[in-house]
Amino acid sequence: MNKVANIFKGLFSVGSLCAAILIAAPAAHAQEAVALDGKVKVERVETVDGKEQTVFKEPTSVVPGDKLVFSTAYRNTSTQPVDNFVVTNPLPGAVMLAETDDSFEVSVDGGATFGALADLTITDAEAGQRAAKPADVTHIRWTLARIAPGEEGVLEYHAIVR
Amino acid sequence: MTNARTKLALATTTAILFAMPHAAHATGVTAGTLIENTASATYESGAGPQTVDSNTVTVTVDExxxxxxxxxxxxxxxxxxxxxxxxxxxxxxxxxxxxxxxxxxxxxxxxxxxxxxxxxxxxxxxxxxxxxxxxxxxxxxxxxxxxxxxxxxxxxxxxxxxxxxxxxxxxxxxxxxxxxxxxxxxxxxxxxxxxxxxxxxxxxxxxxxxxxxxxxxSLATVALVKSAVIADPFGGSEAVPGAVVTYTLVATVQGSGTVSNLRITDVIPTGTTYSAGTLTLDAAGLSDADDADAGKASAAGIDVLVGTGTAGADYTVTFDVTID
Structure with a gap:
């Protein structure tokens, strides 16, 4: 009994140590199976050879009304599949969601509940209960059931500078 | 505003937005605001539940x-x-x-x-x-x-x-x-x-x-018309000595707006004598003395200060003289 208890105790200690390291240096540890890489681009309409086309540029100059594309690239760097991969992205307060997309769910209550925008309502001090609008969205959430080893992809949303 | 303060303000804004999603500024977010985006992921791997954050991308709002x-x-x-x-x-x-x-x-x-x-x-x-x-x-x-x-x-x-x-x-x-x-x-x-x-x-x-x-x-102008009526001592209208001449001066303010300091003056003609106490403005008698009322009269002439004259209005002054 004592021996077994000691083994458990030892395991527990090691586990605690790992947890402590994880908390202290979450960005540096090598055990993460998935790497995330965030980027932002600004959407501009430019005229090239007399034709208008949308181009995405590094945002050197952003003003209210500009359209931004925030992207998060993911990649399963491990040799094991990853399950229930859920990416949550709080919207920066200075932007509003430009358009909804079937690929993600949204929250209009600070991330407490998620769903399709069309199914969500909001309680407005002036208008009472009303349907939620893209401008009400506070969080976006993508859910991927499984990512195979080596699999990668990009999650993105479009937003407008308020 | 310093960047540090802007960051603080942004964090506060997020909290307020939750309560009042319509609080967005009418002219857009303030210049210098930082837009910071971070995604975080949770997943299950062989090692159990895991959490990972993306890097934070930051864009500064220009003016x-x-x-x-x-x-x-x-x-x-x-x-x-x-x-x-x-x-x-x-x-x-x-x-x-x-x-x-x-x-x-x-x-x-x-x-x-x-x-x-x-x-x-x-x-x-x-x-x-x-x-x-x-x-x-x-x-x-x-x-x-x-x-x-x-x-x-x-x-x-x-x-x-x-x-x-x-x-x-x-x-x-x-x-x-x-x-x-x-x-x-x-x-x-x-x-x-x-x-x-x-x-x-x-x-x-x-x-x-x-x-x-x-x-x-909006300019007012004044037109002045003078007329005379003679009453002789014999019930006629001959200009003979002793006949009374009633002069009527009508000032008409034309145009629009008002005129200020409208003043009507006249001299007593040579060979006549002013009939004391006959000066009137708009049919109201005025004393000959230089006193509180608008008019004064003497052997030399009459002087009536109407004051402000309004466009469209007439101001009528009358006085009598006797032919010497």
Whole structure:
């Protein structure tokens, strides 16, 4: 009994140590199976050879009304599949969601509940209960059931500078 | 605003947005605001539940230069003399604090006359009415005080009419407001010229706006007609010694507006003598003495101070003389 208890105790200690390291240096540890890489681009309409086309540029100059594309690239760097991969992205307060997309769910209550925008309502001090609008969205959430080893992809949303 | 403070403000804004999703600024987020985006993921792997954060991407909001101007006068402002006030409102529709240069141009195509610009003043006490000596007059080359985003400033343009205008003439005065940072075609960038060193970008207004205020010449003129009726001692109307002549002076104010200090005077003709106590204004008797009432009369002549005369009104003075 004592021996077994000691083994458990030892395991527990090691586990605690790992947890402590994880908390202290979450960005540096090598055990993460998935790497995330965030980027932002600004959407501009430019005229090239007399034709208008949308181009995405590094945002050197952003003003209210500009359209931004925030992207998060993911990649399963491990040799094991990853399950229930859920990416949550709080919207920066200075932007509003430009358009909804079937690929993600949204929250209009600070991330407490998620769903399709069309199914969500909001309680407005002036208008009472009303349907939620893209401008009400506070969080976006993508859910991927499984990512195979080596699999990668990009999650993105479009937003407008308020 | 420093970057650190902006970050703090942004964090607070997020919390407020949750409660009031409609709190978005009418003219957009303030210049210098940082837009920071971080995604986080949870998943299950062989090692159990895991959490990972992405890097944070940050974009700084530049200063948008925009302005709007509107006249505050309900219609054409009557002008008859100096000190005529046209009222405008200048609004900073950009997203950063900005001052504006104001230029008043009295020469607008289609004008019957061009007014003289005497001064441009700002509504220092904020009551919407020009108060001489209280509201600050902008000196040559002065711009407005710095206006916060969405802040509006009432501006007065004080004008006088040129000589030789006639009643009913119309004129317009153009007031132009330009962002002091710069103006240009929308999208023009002034590197580092914005609030807290961000770039300033010309917005859809071209960072300038102008509008016209209207003037309507409101000038009153006075026409004076004199007539005489003679009553001789024999019941006739012969101008014989002893006959009484009643003179009637009618002053008619024409045009629009008012005249001030309207005064009707006349001399007693040679060979006649003023009949004491016969002076009237609009059928009301006036004493001959130089006293509180509007008129006085003597052997030399009569003098009636009507005061303010309103367009469309008649003022009638009568007095009698006896032929010597």
């Amino acid at each position: 948008l230069l925009d302005v709007a101007i509107a006249t505050q006068d309900a219609g054409a402002v009557p002008i008859s003399g100096s000190g005529t006030v046209l009222t405008f409102e200048v609004t900073n529709t950009g997203n950063g604090p900005e001052a504006f240069d104001l230029t008043a141009d009295p020469a607008v195509t289609g004008n019957d006359f061009d007014a003289t610009i005497d001064a441009i003043a700002i509504d220092t006490n904020g009551n919407g009415t020009y108060d001489p000596g209280v509201d600050t007059i902008l000196g040559a080359g002065d711009s407005t005080p710095v206006l916060d985003p969405d802040e509006a400033l009432t501006v007065f343009v004080i004008v006088s009419p040129p000589a030789g205008i006639t009643d009913g003439d119309t004129s317009q005065v153009n007031l132009l407001a330009e962002a002091t940072t710069g103006t240009g075609t929308p999208g023009t960038v002034f590197t580092g010229a914005g609030e807290s060193g961000v770039d300033a970008v010309v917005g859809s207004s071209s960072a300038d706006a102008d509008t016209n205020g209207s003037l309507l010449a």
